[in-house]
Amino acid sequence: MPSNYEKPRGNRDNKPRRPKRDDKPRTDRAKRDDRPRRDAKLRTDRPVRDESGVPAPLGDFVIGRHPAIEALKSDQEINKVWLQEGMRADAMKEIMDLAKEKGLVIQSAPKSKLDDLSDNQNHQGVVLSVAAFKYASIDDMFAAAAAKDEAPFFLILDSIEDPHNLGSIMRTADAAGVHGIIIPKRRAVQLTATVAKTSTGAIEHVPVARVTNLVAAVEDLKKKGLWIFGTDMNGTDYRKWDAKGPVALIIGNEGKGVSQLLKKSVDEMLTIPMIGHVQSLNASVAASLLIYQGFSTRHPF
Structure with missing residues (x-):
């Protein structure tokens, strides 16, 4: 066999190899790109998004x-x-x-x-x-208080996740004359059919505003003259809370309570004393006790 022998290119049967795609003439590339792709489908099922992208x-x-x-x-x-x-x-x-x-x-x-x-x-x-449940603005909540000639009484719910808790809190808030509820747009339950059902109609009467950042919202409320109260295991006995004047009450997440960042913005912490074996209450039950303490000082006999 000659030393300069070169094996023919191709497959095992010595058939000429197929040219790669890049070996083809590129003169018709534009025409191929103009053809519709098989997987290019018009999607009409994309969800509508609000201004925050939610x-x-x-x-x-x-x-x-x-x-x-x-x-x-x-x-x-x-x-x-x-x-x-x-x-x-x-x-x-x-x-x-x-x-x-x-x-x-x-x-x-x-x-x-x-x-x-x-x-x-x-x-x-x-x-x-x-139609999708409509959310209010914080300005709407101030307007609701002004319409009743009352100092604002707001609730701030820090990442409440259970729709039954939100519905129950709304029901109590309506009964006690709360002027509005503020919830975060992310990592928290929103207004749903279950919330509406649990609220037994209160969803139609209590304005609910969504905000991107609760800490920023609290700071804005403080600039407008509101006193901010939070809930914690350590704090002032809630039975001593005087809720006269413009106030907002923060109710924490069912498991984690009020977030650490939000605690730094609170003017005073309130606690519910417990002497039983279980040292915690359901979020909606705790909210009800605190809301009605606020009600009793704002609407004395």
């Missing part, structure tokens, strides 16, 4: 008779009223009358349909299809 829900549901009545009496935008087939007419009379006054579509459906819409919650035979 996905905003496209719609929700109000579940249960009392929440439905409160929603129908409010300015909430309602798309359709779902009523369970076979329900007594007298049980649904007020709901039907309110829906007819607003010219809403009333749809009769089997119980299984309402179970699906409500995620198997106790809907009591009625579900309202509504």
